[in-house]
Amino acid sequence: MSEPILAVSGLHARIAGQQVVEDVSFTVPSSGVTALLGRNGVGKTSTIKAVLGLIDRTGDVRLAGDRVDRLPTHRIVQRGVGYVPEDREVFAGLTVAENLRLAERDAEPRRELVERLFPDLVQRKAQRAGTLSGGQQQMVSLARALLNDNRVLLVDEPTKGLAPKIVGEVAEALEAVADTVPILLVEQNLHVVRQLATDVVVLSGGRVVHTGGAAEFLDDDDLVHRLLGVHGDHAESDASEGAPAPEASATTDTTTEEGRA
């Protein structure tokens, strides 16, 4: 396989003096979806923010072989990184059209693609983003990243808190673009992970504890239970509601890698 689009090694990050990412290393291949998994609070979102320079970080981050860990956030993004943040972070006071216009970096933004994927947004162009439903806001957030010809997308919990029907739509949209651009995806819903992901990276206590193929990982019920504290997606647990995985379920929480949560 060719050179990875994103290579992270020895990444550390702090928030308010507290170590939230510790010596994290992983790669995102130049095609397909890499899922970044782990229980709540293990540093998935912080890892993504550290890659983007949204929080203070040290370490080696390479985008298509070039180091970007010294660059400010906007420079990294300008090099072709699309970001869909946790909790969507649309500009509530701006209209849908303004939200999208703000995100347009390329000379020829791909408006048709966005309009095809999210026809809802076309009708709501003049509506303030703050008045949209959660699902519609997520589409605005996704659309902002898809407007530009990015080399990689960082997508953080796109289905969090959404109704099952909307979860499906969001997953479909991601599946549709995954053919054209590699994605690093943080996702709690294992159905969605199975549907989209080709590879997985599992974090625990701010460190990487597992990397490998997505299907093999999800098929290994014990491993999933041990690392994520939930049963695999065959067991109908909470996954279909898109709710976050429950906190450590104590009983099998004994692997050595887990010490520092």
Added chain:
Amino acid sequence: MSTVILLLVTGLGLGALYFLVASGLSLIYGLMHVLNFAHGVFLTIGAFLGWEVGRRVSDGTWGGLLLSMLVGVVVGAIVAALTEYLLIRRLYERHIEQVLVTVGLALAGVALMEGIWGTDPIYTAKPAWLTETTEILGARIPNDRFLLIGIAVLVLLGIVLFLRGTRYGLIIRAGVENRHMVTALGIDVRRSFTLVFAIGGAAAGLGGVLASVYYGYVSAHLGSSLLIFAFIVTVIGGLGSLAGAAIASVLVAVLQQFANFYLGGTGDLAVVLALAAVLLIRPSGLMGKAAA
């Protein structure tokens, strides 16, 4: 009735001055979380240099006044932009230090202007029409009030058009809401910091020239006295909200005029009490977002 109208229009005129200072303060705070104590200096330097140039070309005429206003705008914008570029930017994200630097600049700036132009007010000449009054419903309104109100409305419209109609305006509005997300869309938000300072400084510099028309003099302390009320206006209106600043400017100034007239000169106290009341009932101000 005529008294009420006089108080109302005078309040609007004073409110216009407050707005010219508060609009910049509010935008700067909204985007950068910097409480800019140096804003009074932008106003005063604009007033002094505007007066110096205006009187040399044609003192006491409309041409002279227009030139003064132009100089005030340009000087205010340049001084403010330099402040951001040379001082504030170097302390990126360190808000307390940024505030401290503006405090130092305010102290040094006022002292320097005292050194240059002296401590006493310097009385200024203005076009004859501005010294006359116009009768509205029995009230004799000094004409300079209309000038102040008219220009403040134009500035408000100008800023609104800029914010709504240009890409930089869009970036500023988005940045006030969530600066980090703006950078995460690949936009260098720092460039708009300088711009916001320049816009605020331009409005303040213009306000300085108009304040010298309103009060009839220029002095090194013109800015500091207006600044405290502009702070109050900004907080009552909601930090970061331009509309809030406009509404609060008018409310505060009118309240001040009425309390001064009907409650035995207690205008300043009334304003202070209004601030305390607003903050305790609605900590984020009239039009503000979540509490700061």
Added chain:
Amino acid sequence: MTTTNRRRIAWIAGSAAIIVLAAILPLLAIEIPGVFPGPTYTPGTLQLLAYAMLIAALALSYRLLFGLAGMLSFGHALFFAAGAYGLGVVLEWFAPSELPSEVVFIGAILITLVFGIVLSLTVGSLALRVGGISFAMVTLAFAQAGSVLIRRNPGGATGGEEGLALDITHVPEGFIGVMNTRNLYWFALGVLVFVYLVVLWVERSRAGHVAAAGRENELRVRVLGVRPYPVKLLVFTVAGALAAVAGMGYLLLQSGAAPRVATADFTLTLLVIVVLGGVGYRWGAIIGGLIYTLLDQRLTALAGSEAIAALPDVLRIPLSEPLFILGTLFILVVMFLPGGIAGIPQRLRTHRRSTALESKETVDA
């Protein structure tokens, strides 16, 4: 263990030596041209030093707010003015003539102190309901109200723009007149030591630790199950009361009070002093207060000197404005010397051996 003990003893001995030195200064004839207006026993120099010590005491109380608890108040001058004007007004208007003067004098001080405490408790309990910049604005608003009230001269009580002259009927004789400046100097030194000890006590108390923790991270304090509000209010009230004590000293020293001490500018001066001296250090507030007052005084003298008058305008105008120089100095300190003056030794030390010499040193600084 023994090193901390030894260090503690050295610290106490050092502090005692400084206090003793300060106390015997009026008996000595030390001349430092350019710094003091005359030898140390002359009233002019003692007056200046006493004033500097009161400002240092006030700055210490402000550091308790801003430095320890992280509360950026723009209204601290209000409590200083409450002490100065409060004592002045009480001595003039509420002094029952049938009581002996000493009783009236002590009584007036106590009444003013209670007034200061009640005032800061009231302002604090309202202002602390909001945080951050809004807190700063509420304190500014209250101070502004106080300043307006004083300038308005209600019932002729405050003297308006002219200021208030001290009514000396009940003031002990030892505090009156140029000949007794020495006593006022010792009194000011006493005020400074008293304020220092109270500040030390508050900082070492549990409340002080909670307040300091709250400055860094309010959430952590809440997690510990402590409500930050009462602690902050306590610190605010103590700081206000100490400012009132310094204000009373100021009234006696200056034989009056000027409306300037109630303005927002005066609070800004305190902020400058504390940052100049070094926010992280108690000594910083004292050093800042002394240096600022002396600089202010000497720069004013310098401004009037012939050497300056002979300079070309470009240099003469800025150099003849003490506040311009102080303001510029302040900006430079904020930008390039984050620890302030008191932080310089620490910076030099960490420069020499780059191993982290952590907070151990600063605790007792």
